[in-house]
Amino acid sequence: MDHYSFLRQFADSWMLLVLFFFFVGVVFWVFRPGSSKTYRDTADIPFRHEDKPATDKTDKEART
Template sequence: METYSLLREFADSWMLLLLFCIFVGIGIWAFRPGGSKAFEDTANIPFRNDDKPAPDREAKK
């Protein structure tokens, strides 16, 4: 069997299964119950200085 045909057969069967399992694993990891606090903190980074503007760093130079 030539190399191309062997690799093509591998990619069509086992690699597809592996990539699907990785996709499902990432989905389960992203929606796990313990991860919501870390994701909430990361999502709120742009709003940390919402009550007052961030200090202007260029004015101090």
């Protein structure tokens, strides 16, 4: 059996199975009960300075 055929058969069988279980594991990791707070905080990043824009330190130093 040549090298290409071996890798092709491996990719079609075992690697497909490994990647499927990896995908299922990632989905379970993302939707686990304790992760909602983390993702809620990450989703709110664009709105953290909604009432007062963040200042750029380099811009402030350039004015002085």
